[in-house]
Amino acid sequence: MSRKVRADIHLGAIVQNYRLARAQAPGARAVAVVKANAYGHGAVQVARALAVEADAFGVACIEEALELREAGLTQPVVLLEGFFDADELPVIAQEGFWPAVHSEHQLEMLEQVELPAPIPVWLKVDTGMHRLGFEPEAVPAMVARLRACETVADILLMTHFACSDEPGHGMTEVQLARFGRLADELGLDASLSNSAAVMAWPEAHHQWLRPGVMLYGATPFEEPNPVADQLQAAxxxxxxxxxxxxxxxxxxxxxxxxxxxxxxxxxxxxxxxxxxxxxxxxxxxxxxxxxxxxxxxxxxxxxxxxxxxxxxxxxxxxxxxxxxxxxxxxxxxxxxxxxxxxxxxxxxxxxxxxxxxxxx
CATH class of the missing domain: 2.40.37.10 (Lyase, Ornithine Decarboxylase; Chain A, domain 1)
Incomplete structure (x- = not known):
């Protein structure tokens, strides 16, 4: 190697950062988010380093999930943007992927497709991000349709925070309140916590965490945070x-x-x-x-x-x-x-x- 540019990836640091995330909510499981080539660190290499410990991996799309399967990774993989076409669904069922469902057209695909086995879905609730997901008042009806759908196994509720990296911002409390009413009503497991919420919002932990940038030793906060201060650069x-x-x-x-x-x-x-x-x-x-x-x-x-x-x-x-x-x-x-x-x-x-x- 002649040109001396290099990025040293410290896999041990990523493992320690994952453990730190899990330690914030000992009763919860954690999706290690490795989308976008593990934030530039190499998805396959990072996933292999976490394979013994990770409860699941999180990616944006089926192409990223298949890369993990082709490398021999067997953990569940959450498709955070879900699926885009009905022809992805047989692959999702075969490979054990867990897709997000965030729109009416996805739900219709699930209702119309035939699959070899039912699949778990993560139903996305739009609590204020206004990017993807169902409005809270529509969610009970969507859950009822999913429960009636032969292609669907377990249902988990998820949402995404707009301002969890700003602890003083009132938006997170608003989103927590909107989501909390649904979770109590429907009695489903839930996933709310991105890296910032893992570290700063314990009331958001629920059953599944989704640590992303914190795995790679980077803080999402502008101000010091006692958990973020323990992260190791990856x-x-x-x-x-x-x-x-x-x-x-x-x-x-x-x-x-x-x-x-x-x-x-x-x-x-x-x-x-x-x-x-x-x-x-x-x-x-x-x-x-x-x-x-x-x-x-x-x-x-x-x-x-x-x-x-x-x-x-x-x-x-x-x-x-x-x-x-x-x-x-x-x-x-x-x-x-x-x-x-x-x-x-x-x-x-x-x-x-x-x-x-x-x-x-």
């Missing part, structure tokens, strides 16, 4: 300094000349750019770790390279290791400098970056 994205330039005061660095040196600067060029998935909109000042020391990105990120300030790091030079995020620098902190969230940084990492797996 990805270290790194590269090396490939060139060093002495840039005089008054000269600019990079495309658009957006950074001008107010004094002589020592600038390091790093083999990492938006072609690797590092965000082009990262601002000057975005932290990086060079040779174990904290410094900053300067100038505009280009496709294959970015530039960092080595002025106060005389020990750093060509070949020095650069951590873009990971164990020394939280991906959540980098995300704030990029005016985005850690989810996007992790999932947008491109295939050009080799994933290297360890169990540390």
């Amino acid at each position: 990805m270290t994205l790194s590269s090396e300094i490939i060139a060093v330039r002495e840039v005089p005061a008054g000269e600019a660095v990079g495309y658009g000349a957006t950074f001008s040196c107010d004094r002589p600067h020592r600038i390091g060029t790093v083999a990492m750019g938006y072609g690797d998935g590092y965000p082009r909109h990262a601002r000057t000042g975005t932290p990086v770790i060079v040779a174990g020391q904290r410094t900053r990105l300067v100038g505009r990120v280009s496709m294959d390279m970015l530039t960092v300030d080595l002025t106060d790091l005389p020990q750093a030079g060509v070949g020095s290791r650069v951590e873009l995020w990971g164990r020394q620098l939280a991906v959540s902190e980098v995300a704030r400098w990029c005016d985005t969230i850690p989810y996007t940084l992790l999932t947008c990492l491109t295939p050009r970056v080799p994933r290297c797996y360890d169990y540390d």
